[in-house]
Amino acid sequence: MVWGQLLIDKGFNVNQADGMGQTPLTAACNGGNKKIVQLLIDKGCNVNQVDGMRQTPLTAACEGGNENIVQLLIDKGCNVNQVDGMRQTPLTAACEGGNEKNIVQLLINKDGNLLNQVDERDRKENIVQEIIDKGCNVNQVDGMRQTPLTAACEGGNEKIVQLLIDKGFNVNKVDGMGQTPLTAACKGGNENIVQLLIDKGCNVNHADGMGQTPLTAACWSGNEKIVQLLIDKGCNVNQADVMGQTPLTVACEGGNEKIVQLL
Incomplete structure (x- = not known):
């Protein structure tokens, strides 16, 4: 604190970034x-400045879980919806940091926008629940072209998947890459999520923008139980992607003898 005061008193530019692009704030x-x-x-100091590391002061404070600093920045008029260089909002940063409700509540009270990212990182179910309860659009595609459900499915978070479905998420809605939640779940390798989505009416043959089907995704991930489940549900075992690859060629390339035998 003393050294910081001394540098400022000597005329140091408080908004100047260092060699790594980070601002003092x-x-x-x-x-x-x-x-x-x-x-x-x-x-x-400019409370909304994006530094060379693509962070804003508020996203940095949210990631660190420092409630007092978050409150101070909000009180000083920082933009709670400002997207940093990583397409991340402060609220997204708070959720990714695994913070409890206090910071999330502060941001929501200031109309913080989640950008609807519920992904495979260390988000907690109670945080997601609170954000949804505040009217978050659970079907919106984010800056990474994912929907909350495709992200949660690929991440294997069963509780969040169930929560989103209970809140009315369309289980056949594709993301910006044409991927359904079922294909994402097959990539993630969680059998329970795959079963849940099928039970909720997911199309087992839907091809994404690259022509990849849930079965092709399951073959790539090497999950025999999911492959068997999809076959039992009547998926097309011969459907090729845009490169002409079938589930069988994918399984052969992966060297999974059991999946090859199933197909």
Whole structure:
């Protein structure tokens, strides 16, 4: 704190990035020192500046889980919906950091937008539940072209998948790559999610933008039980993708003898 005050008193530009592209304010938010954050803001730091590391001060504070700094930045007028260089909002950052409800609630109270990313990282079910309860559009495609359900399916999070379905998610809605939740689940290799989606009416033969079907995805992931489940549900075992590959050629390339035998 003393050294920071001294540098500022000597005329240091408080908005100047270092050699790694990080600004003093983002660095202080990452470090979790509220007094330094307060000092920098008082000296004119831009609370919405995206640094060379593509972070904003608020996303940095949210990732670090520092509620006091988050509150300070909000009080100072930072944009709670600002997307950083990674297409991440503060609310997304808070969820990815595995934070409990306090930070999420702060952002929601300020109309924070999730960008509807519910992905394979360390999100907690109670955070997702709270965001949905605040009116989040569960069917929206995000900046990475994923829907919440395709992301959760690929990540293998059964509770979040069930939660999204219970909230009315269309289980046959494709994401920006033409992928259905079922194909994503087959990639992720979670049999319970695959079974749930099929029970909810997922199309077992839908091909994505690359012509990949749930069966092809399951063959790539090497999950014999999912392959058997899809076959039992009547999927087309001969359907080729845009490269002309069939589930059998994929299984042969992967060297999975049991799947080859099933096909």
